Amino acid sequence: MSEDVWARSYPFWDAYFGIVLVVTIALVSADGEQPGHVRAVAITLLVLLSVAYALAGRRAVRGARTSRHGYWYGAAMLVLFIPAALMVPATAVALSALAPQAFMSFRPPLATSLVVTLFAGPAILFAVSADVSPVLVACVSVVILSSSALLGVFIDRLGAQNTERARLIAELERTRAELAEVSREAGVLAERERLAGDIHDTLAQGFTGITLLVQAAEAELGESRHLTLAVRTAQENLAETRALIAALAPPSLADASLEEALHRLAKNFETPAKVLVEGTARPLAPATELALLRVAQEGLANVRKHARASAAELALVYTPQSVRLTLTDDGCGFDPEAARDGFGLRGMRGRVTRAGGTLSVASEPGAGTALTVELPCSAS
Numbered sequence: 001m002s003e004d005v006w007a008r009s010y011p012f013w014d015a016y017f018g019i020v021l022v023v024t025i026a027l028v029s030a031d032g033e034q035p036g037h038v039r040a041v042a043i044t045l046l047v048l049l050s051v052a053y054a055l056a057g058r059r060a061v062r063g064a065r066t067s068r069h070g071y072w073y074g075a076a077m078l079v080l081f082i083p084a085a086l087m088v089p090a091t092a093v094a095l096s097a098l099a100p101q102a103f104m105s106f107r108p109p110l111a112t113s114l115v116v117t118l119f120a121g122p123a124i125l126f127a128v129s130a131d132v133s134p135v136l137v138a139c140v141s142v143v144i145l146s147s148s149a150l151l152g153v154f155i156d157r158l159g160a161q162n163t164e165r166a167r168l169i170a171e172l173e174r175t176r177a178e179l180a181e182v183s184r185e186a187g188v189l190a191e192r193e194r195l196a197g198d199i200h201d202t203l204a205q206g207f208t209g210i211t212l213l214v215q216a217a218e219a220e221l222g223e224s225r226h227l228t229l230a231v232r233t234a235q236e237n238l239a240e241t242r243a244l245i246a247a248l249a250p251p252s253l254a255d256a257s258l259e260e261a262l263h264r265l266a267k268n269f270e271t272p273a274k275v276l277v278e279g280t281a282r283p284l285a286p287a288t289e290l291a292l293l294r295v296a297q298e299g300l301a302n303v304r305k306h307a308r309a310s311a312a313e314l315a316l317v318y319t320p321q322s323v324r325l326t327l328t329d330d331g332c333g334f335d336p337e338a339a340r341d342g343f344g345l346r347g348m349r350g351r352v353t354r355a356g357g358t359l360s361v362a363s364e365p366g367a368g369t370a371l372t373v374e375l376p377c378s379a380s
Helices: 005-030 036-062 068-087 089-105 108-129 134-221 225-248 258-267 286-307 345-354
Strands: 273-278 312-318 322-329 358-363 369-376
Touching: 005 036, 005 089, 036 068, 036 089, 068 089, 068 108, 089 108, 134 225, 134 286, 258 273, 258 286, 258 312, 286 312, 286 322, 286 345, 286 369, 345 358, 345 369
Parallel strands: 273 312
Antiparallel strands: 312 322, 322 369, 358 369
């Protein structure tokens, strides 16, 4: 997924915190009104606050709101910043970085409470030390806290918009991948249909012509073992060619539902085949319908080539979360372990995996075969 703007902004927040911390430490160091050892303790607390940010704060502002790291960093703010601010009033400058971090780490109500608590100490100290009117201190406090609240609302809404944008980007990329897969499948189908037409116009017509010519020669010259064998060979190859044409040109989904396409596929199959539909049918993603149809087609082709079955069945089952297609036959069966994904299974398995589904085979020699495909039931 494309990297969103909010994620790219985190290093700038780190840099901003670092700059504010350095400026705060410089102001504390230059505050000549406080004894040297008091300033040293305040600077130590600020340095420890930077360590707390590195260990927990960075994860708090980057992770989910009100996380375990957020609580740890919030506690570090209270324990380390408030004493430093009470010792050296210049420490209050750090609030310009701590307030945004609070709103990035917690939901607005909790973040507002944290900022009020952090601001209360410096405000009270300023009112007492400067002998300023309580009304003025209250007004200034309201303005500062209101600004912090507005900043928090802005950050909260920006984060919500970023989350929604990230969801939309992920959905767009997922849709683009599905469209690319559908386009690729459409290209493959077009090429296969072209090949089917070429085979029909060349090989199929050629075998038909050979059969007619040999039969005419047999009628004129009399029965001959070689001529009879030639006719039978041409007819068998013509049948194989027609089956190949049918495999290359599947029923179209453009003008029919998946169930109708499966019925057409079963109707044109040489071996008797029936289609069963269970559950409530609903529209599926084009890629899902195409994958199911192609698996049914390739599975029936394998039944024709290898199973020597007298009957086959296609069962399409809709469940709330998925759609399942099961192809069963009463043929000779095989050992799936020994086959090592033979009989065309490797291609079907790859197709199903790309569509996000699973494929399983149940079979044993002499007991027929059951091929089951299950795909997520995503809507079109």
